[in-house]
Amino acid sequence: TQTEGQRYVSASLAGFLTGLSVVLVPLLVLALHRRPSRLQFGAAMLALIGLYLLAGPGGSGHLLGIILVLACAFFFAVELVVAECLSAQVAVAGLTLVQMSTVALLAGIAALAPGGGGLLPLHASDEAWLTVIINGVGASALGFLAQTWSLRWLDSIEISILYSLEPVFAALVALVALHQRLSILGWVGGLVVVAAMLLVSTGSPRDNTSHSGPQESSP
Template structure:
């Protein structure tokens, strides 16, 4: 079991690395391909990359999952993924990869906060983490008084939408085959993106060719490979540890933006990133008393 846990953490770390550097790819694509066209192609590639995984992957559960239920859950999740990825990609036109990733990373705090509406108990560490993250967000985004850039607001909206999408996935995850759920989710997001692109954007083939490498990376690796690694990683990893490791996506995005795009953050924004990251970690660390109770219950 210990070896499996180590493998799980490695899988999750690779996933965070892939998703983090995907922000640099998305930021680069903005120069050539419009948002809905990019997301449409990206999620088509992601869906195609999951086809061999669906064929080879076999669930450990003997339960026969319903294909219709997987399609239903995937369509609903895909709608929210479409909205979230659309706001995110449009917002990337006016901000840096690192900044966008840190704002988007707030979904790790927002998800459990949504639990309030589901009448779930919220630990004090979550409130402290959320407040810390908000302070960091202020330092990162608010300049010259209370002026917030339009692109930052789009990223924040996408964070709430991603949080909703995660909750939907969480609801269906134990009821359907996860790979099929992801496949239908990606297909739905791809179709909605391409439909909007056909009516609102100019899909120039030469521009798509100019951004082909980052598109392939964002599609096959960020969508297909990373999601598969996430499934393998969360199979044995403790949920709190998984969330903390996945939050490293924001750090890798900032590094990727610096190395690939030459993006730099001002000292105030850098401090804001660190404070937000601290808030995310605080929100995911369970109180010691809670851990002790859960262990007694397991015994």
């Protein structure tokens, strides 16, 4: 939904809409009858404000694209909450393998559908294949492995707020590698996101046995 939605909306708007998962995660947790703390809700809202300033979602966007990217934010939030529930019950590597296999299966079906382009884009350049490998191995497999493992110490709300640092890192990499400069408003947004992360990290320890420490099972 995110990849398809980005055909219809600007990158900055897509980044902000995807970042709405920061707020959706506490709402889902609340719906599951586990009340988040006021500090967590406050940090989530602060991160959302920072994302707005950082992304500057003033770009154009078609309604279909907005709906698709919002669906992506919802799916991200659901995945994070479900992974939190399962992280203490199953092996980390096994859960990650199931997630990545599901992605591969569904993406393969979509690729074989009419207009999907096929499983192997033989016309793609070497740079495109390198991008696929970096995203598939680094941003997906290793990223979700690290996320699932960290759920043994953090909860889904804290991780969703940490995820809001993604555009901050992207801006820093773009500054160093591509010499792209952020506006003053963008830097303010980045500082607000960092403040939200620091706020939630200084909260009082939770009395939650499911996140009291690493489990005995092998990762």
